[in-house]
Amino acid sequence: DARVTQTPRHKVTEMGQEVTMRCQPILGHNTVFWYRQTMMQGLELLAYFRNRAPLDDSGMPKDRFSAEMPDATLATLKIQPSEPRDSAVYFCASNPEGPSYEQYFGPGTRLTVT
Amino acid sequence: QKEVEQNSGPLSVPEGAIASLNCTYSDRVSQSFFWYRQYSGKSPELIMSIYSNGDKEDGRFTAQLNKASQYVSLLIRDSQPSDSATYLCAVNSFGNQFYFGTGTSLTVIP
Helix, strand or coil: CCCCEEECCEEEECCCCCEEEEEECCCCCCEEEEEEEECCCEEEEEEEEECCEEEECCCCCCCCEEEEEEECCEEEEEECCCCHHHCEEEEEEEECCCCCCCCEECCCEEEEEC | CCCEEECCCCEEEECCCCEEEEEEECCCCCCEEEEEEECCCCCCEEEEEECCCEEEEECCEEEEEECCCCEEEEEECCCCHHHCEEEEEEEECCCCCCEECCCEEEEEEC
C-alpha cells in the first residue's frame, strides 16, 4: 500500500526554534509538493520539486523557510526561526510522471509554535 | 480572480439525496481535474480524476467536465452521513502547479 509518509505528525515548539519536517514521497513519484493549510487561508502551495530540482518556491517566506530534496526518497521543509503565525498543518504530496498526474497527500505535520 | 473557485457552502443535504458540488477554473490550458475529500483533521484524499469532457462515474460519485465552460462538478448519489466532509476541487496542467479551490463543506443529515 504505497503512501506518502511525513514526520513528525505533531510538533510543538517555542518561538525562535528551528523546525524540520520530513516527507517520503511514494516510490517512483517524481514531483513533490509542500503545502500549508490553515482555517483562514485554506491550502497554500509553499514549494515543489520535480526530479529533485526546485521548480517553484514563491509561496514560501524566503527569510525563514527552506525546502530541499537531498535524494529521491526524502524532502525536507525547515523553518528557522519559527514564529506563532507559522502554526498550521503542513502537507507533503507527490505525483507520478504523466499522464494522470494524480497527486497523493501525506498525513500532515501539525505544527504549533508558542 | 482566483484560479479555482468553489462555493464554500456549507451545503446540507438529507441522507439519500444527491449532493452537487461545483467548481470553475480560469486557466483554459488546464488538462487534469481532481476532486479531493477532506475529513476534519485529516489530509485530502483523492476521490475522482477526470481529463476529458463528459461524465465519469465511480460508484456513487460522478465527475462532470465541461472545458468550454471551464466548469467541473461532482455529484454524490445516495448521500450518506459518512460523505460529510470538505470537498476540494483541483486543476493541473502537465503536472505543474496544482491549483486548489477553497473547498465546499458538505453535511449529510441523517
